[in-house]
Amino acid sequence: MFKFNLRLGGLLAVLMLSVLLVACGDATSTPAATTAAVATTTVAAAATTTQAVGAASPAVVDSGSNAVTVAGQINSALPKLAKKDKYRVGFAQSESDNPWRLAQTASMKAEATRLGYDLVMTDAGGSTAKEVSDVESLIAQKVDVIFLTPREEKPLAIAVLKAKAANIPLFLIDRNVDQTQAKPGRDYITYIGSDFVKEGQTAGEWLIKATSDKAKIIELEGTTGSSPANDRKKGFDDLIKTHPNMQIIASQSGNFTRNEGRQTMETLLQAHPEVTAIYAQNDEMAIGAIAALEAAGRKPGKDIIIVSIDGSKDGIQEIVDGKIGAIVECNPRFGPVSFDTMQKYVNGVQLPVQIINVDRFFDSSNAKDLVSTAF
Ligand code: AHR
Numbered sequence: 001m002f003k004f005n006l007r008l009g010g011l012l013a014v015l016m017l018s019v020l021l022v023a024c025g026d027a028t029s030t031p032a033a034t035t036a037a038v039a040t041t042t043v044a045a046a047a048t049t050t051q052a053v054g055a056a057s058p059a060v061v062d063s064g065s066n067a068v069t070v071a072g073q074i075n076s077a078l079p080k081l082a083k084k085d086k087y088r089v090g091f092a093q094s095e096s097d098n099p100w101r102l103a104q105t106a107s108m109k110a111e112a113t114r115l116g117y118d119l120v121m122t123d124a125g126g127s128t129a130k131e132v133s134d135v136e137s138l139i140a141q142k143v144d145v146i147f148l149t150p151r152e153e154k155p156l157a158i159a160v161l162k163a164k165a166a167n168i169p170l171f172l173i174d175r176n177v178d179q180t181q182a183k184p185g186r187d188y189i190t191y192i193g194s195d196f197v198k199e200g201q202t203a204g205e206w207l208i209k210a211t212s213d214k215a216k217i218i219e220l221e222g223t224t225g226s227s228p229a230n231d232r233k234k235g236f237d238d239l240i241k242t243h244p245n246m247q248i249i250a251s252q253s254g255n256f257t258r259n260e261g262r263q264t265m266e267t268l269l270q271a272h273p274e275v276t277a278i279y280a281q282n283d284e285m286a287i288g289a290i291a292a293l294e295a296a297g298r299k300p301g302k303d304i305i306i307v308s309i310d311g312s313k314d315g316i317q318e319i320v321d322g323k324i325g326a327i328v329e330c331n332p333r334f335g336p337v338s339f340d341t342m343q344k345y346v347n348g349v350q351l352p353v354q355i356i357n358v359d360r361f362f363d364s365s366n367a368k369d370l371v372s373t374a375f
Contacts, residue, residue, distance in 0.1 A: 067192075067337060072353030074185045079169040081145055081346045088118045089342075090138035090168075092159075094151035094175070095126040097257055098284045099312045103375035104174065104332040108147065111335030128152045128225070135159035139166045146170040147338055150177050152225035157181035160188050171341065173334050176227040184353040189345055192337055192355040196228045199328045200235025202361065203279055203307045206326045210305050213243055215277040218268050219251040220261055220285040228330070229253070232281045232309060249275065254285040261288025269296055280308040283315030283327060290323050301325065311362055313374040319367035329359035332375055 081087075091108050095101055105121070112119035120143050124131035128151045138146050139162060146163050148170055150156030157177040163170040170188045177188075184191050207215065219236070222229035233251070240246045250268045254261035261284060269275065269292060278300075280286035286308035290300045300306055301323040308315060311329035318324040337355065344351060362370060 068356045068358060069352035070354035070356065072185050074189065074351050074353065078186075078189060079164065079167045081169050081342070083346055084144070086117055087144045087342075088120055088141075090135075090141070090143035090146040091119055091121045092131055092134045092138060092146065092148045093121060093123045094131055094149050096123050097126060098282070099314065099375060100282065100284075100310055100330070100332045104149065104334055107333040107335035108338065109335075111339045115339060117339075124151060126151070128155050131156060132159045136162060139163055139168060143168065145342060147173050147334075149174045150227070151175070151223065153178040153227050153230065154181065154225065164188065169345065171338065173338050174332070190341065190351050190353055190355060192334065192341060192357075194228075194330045194357045194359055196231030196330075197235035199228075199309050199330060199359070200232035200237075200281075201239050202235075202328045203232075203309060203326070204236045204239040206328075206361075206363070207277055207279060207305065207307045208239075208243055208246060210307070210325050211246070211277055214245040215247070215305070216272070216274050217246065217248045217277045217279055218265070218272060218275050218289075219248055220254040220264060220278065220280040220289060221251060222253065222256040222281040222285075224253050224255075226256075229256075229281060236279055254280070254288065256282050256284060258284040258288040261285025262292045263288075265289040265292035266295075269293070269298075275304060277305045278307070280306065282330075283308050283310040283312045283318075283324075286324055287314055287318060290318065311360065311374055313371060316362050316367050316371040316374050319362055319364060320371060322364075326361065326363040328361055331357050331359055 089112060093101065093105055096105065109119055120138060120141060122134035122138065124134055131151050132155055135146065135148060136159065146168055148156065148160070150172065153176060158181070160170055160177055160182040164187050172184070172188055172191045174193045176191055176193065182188060207217070217240070219233070221233060237248065240248060249272050252264050252268060254264040261280065265288060278286065278289055280289055286306055289306065293300045293304055298304055306324045307326050308324060309328045309330055311327050315324060315327050319327060341351065341355060360370070
């Protein structure tokens with residue numbers, strides 16, 4: 001009887017294995033299913049890595065050195081980039097009013113210099129309209145390729161389409177455009193940057209723990225209409241909504257700058273003195289908020305818990321000084337990964353439609369050791 005059961009068990013196991021193999025075969029033979037599966041897996045991998053990094057991270061992280069990719073089809077009708085010894089590379093920067101932007105520009109310039117390419121850079125100075133005309137000017141100058149960091153999602157999608165119409169390959173770096181207007185692989189080559197939704201979620205997860213799941217939160221948002229402001233809000237707010245004792249009492253833009261972060265915080269503090277936590281969508285606004293809190297006699301880091309995003313030197317120093325609790329990194333060192341991706345495109349390598357940077361996480365356990373590695 002026992003022998004018979006063993007045999008029957010073996011037979012059943014073989015049968016189940018065959019069913020599984022057939023199922024796998026079906027999935028891989030359907031292109032749509034394969035792409036979806038790859039994309040889901042890689043996005044999930046990015047999420048895990050973002051959370052897992054921390055004290056064990058390398059000293060200085062080049063933005064693309066351990067990026068995670070999202071598979072997808074790059075349309076062969078997109079503008080091509082011929083092999084050349086030297087390129088004229090257009091780079092449209094949105095503004096230069098904070099350390100993050102300066103670090104991004106420095107990284108792009110350094111890599112262009114290292115490769116011996118001409119970098120034709122424009123700076124929109126915080127004006128979305130100017131950035132649209134900056135891209136038009138790069139098109140008129142007939143640069144070989146354009147790297148664009150779009151200030152706002154919707155208006156810059158139009159500029160992306162203009163580059164495509166002019167047959168100039170365009171890569172989005174750092175910020176994205178409205179996906180209903182322009183898509184990677186169809187209208188521009190690919191997107192290289194951080195997972196902003198995940199950044200917001202990670203900040204929220206830390207804040208929930210740090211406040212024992214009970215807080216009255218002020219949210220300082222970045223530039224209205226920009227992809228980091230939209231996505232960081234989504235990641236944070238969607239998570240916080242599921243925690244009934246975590247309450248967002250006010251949410252307002254500080255435009256990603258220290259000064260506007262301070263001014264916004266001054267106003268909100270008067271209207272909401274009951275605040276116990278601040279989520280600042282970047283370090284500069286967090287530092288501005290600290291100034292406003294201290295001027296009002298409040299104690300950042302003690303009676304008001306702060307979490308932010310970026311990982312600037314000044315920001316991490318605030319962790320060392322006990323005023324900011326934690327920072328989710330958003331790495332601005334785009335030079336190496338941008339030019340490497342461009343080279344791959346020249347060489348006909350099949351590119352993913354998204355290249356997601358792996359960011360670190362800073363808190364009191366590693367801030368002192370890592371502050372010197374920050375921008
Ligand atoms: O797009 C990235 C964001 O833009 C950074 O968090 C911020 O500091 C910058 O202005």
